[in-house]
Amino acid sequence: LRDFLEWLKEIALRDGVDLCEILHREPFLRISSDPRLGRNDKLKRIKEEVRRLRFPRLTSMEEGIRKRIREIRLSPQIRITVPPGLEGGLTVQMRAASYKEMERLVGELSRLLEKKAVQEIFSLLEGSE
DSSP states (O other): OHHHHHHHHHHHHHHTOOHHHHHTSHHHHHHHTOTTSOHHHHHHHHHHHHHHHHOHHHHHHHHHHHHHHHHHOOOTTEEEEOOGGGOSOOEEEEOOSSHHHHHHHHHHHHHHTTSHHHHHHHHHHHTOO
16 A cells, blocks of 8 residues: 555655545546456555556556567466566466376477577567567
């Protein structure tokens, strides 16, 4: 909650507006009036929106990385995750029930290195793109 309030104050200062004006912008009104969302989901989405406003470049990079991870179309047994705030490297997890399955998944991971999207992910993590 402290981060949330700090980010709101920083946005208000940067944009020269008051806190209420920020919270009355369209994305916040849409989230808060969505009847399908529970209280916790609304709070989570509002916090994500505040973070996006406060750190537009960082959130754009995170979205770019997530998009490229989706483009790779991994097997369900392979999972790539990005560290919060893009601090650190990627985490690659693999789940195999047999030696053959593990062999297949390792081969898939090896072939991933040839894909342009994987190179772009690391360029984004390094701030090169």
